[in-house]
Amino acid sequence: MRNTRIRGLTINRPRLKILEPIFKNWIKSVNYYCSIFPGKKGDAPYWYDEVTTMSTLAGAIWIAGGVALQELNMKKYATRGRGQGVIDLMFYWQKEIYAVEAKQMPIHIDKENIRSALVDKVDIKMEEAITDFKRKQIPIINKIAMVFIVPSLFPEDNCYISDYKKAFHKRLRAAKYDIFCWVFPKSARELKYYKLYPGVAMVARSL
Numbered sequence: 001m002r003n004t005r006i007r008g009l010t011i012n013r014p015r016l017k018i019l020e021p022i023f024k025n026w027i028k029s030v031n032y033y034c035s036i037f038p039g040k041k042g043d044a045p046y047w048y049d050e051v052t053t054m055s056t057l058a059g060a061i062w063i064a065g066g067v068a069l070q071e072l073n074m075k076k077y078a079t080r081g082r083g084q085g086v087i088d089l090m091f092y093w094q095k096e097i098y099a100v101e102a103k104q105m106p107i108h109i110d111k112e113n114i115r116s117a118l119v120d121k122v123d124i125k126m127e128e129a130i131t132d133f134k135r136k137q138i139p140i141i142n143k144i145a146m147v148f149i150v151p152s153l154f155p156e157d158n159c160y161i162s163d164y165k166k167a168f169h170k171r172l173r174a175a176k177y178d179i180f181c182w183v184f185p186k187s188a189r190e191l192k193y194y195k196l197y198p199g200v201a202m203v204a205r206s207l
Contacts, residue, residue, distance in 0.1 A: 007182065008169075009027065013178040013179070016178055025064050029063070037187075041192075042191050044185070044188050046104075049104055053104055054089055057100075069091070073086050088102045098143075099140040101143075103125040103129050103147050105125045105149050106152060107152070108195070109168060119175045123175075144204050146203070148201070149172070151197075153198075169182060177205060178204055182200070182201040183201075
């Protein structure tokens with residue numbers, strides 16, 4: 001892990017910089033969870049699905065001083081046929097309400113995926129989140145489509161993990177998403193269930 005940043009946040013859209021405290025708390029929340037369940041037989045909140053991973057983001061919002069609700073049925077707010085369905089996350093922060101649709105994308109990383117397929121696959125998932133927004137017609141102005149990316153690799157490739165993380169970070173950062181956040185907890189670097197699951201990244205676009 002030398003010379004490799006194991007956590008970080010880049011916000012490319014100025015009006016979203018107000019959300020910086022939330023995503024910094026998200027990094028801390030993931031780190032804290034993994035520190036409670038460390039090692040090869042440990043656990044990580046990103047090991048399951050987007051609902052579980054999203055719970056750490058919801059917790060980070062509360063810690064930062066906002067409020068958040070997951071799996072919110074928008075039927076209560078429906079007007080003239082708008083606002084149907086369940087929204088992944090709705091939160092209130094700095095006098096603004098935000099809606100989030102999220103997808104989770106596990107991906108095995110190797111030289112080929114890092115070089116070419118990574119961003120393409122992320123963009124497909126991003127489009128799925130955007131399509132969900134269009135289908136549900138959420139009557140909230142601030143909409144964020146989000147993808148949690150969970151890389152894995154074979155144990156025998158562990159010697160390349162530092163190089164893979166650098167390339168993983170470089171590819172996603174170069175794609176210039178509105179928000180790019182990543183965390184590879186020290187306590188999860190050996191997390192193993194057939195493969196290694198060293199961390200999670202999140203990319204988002206504001207709609």
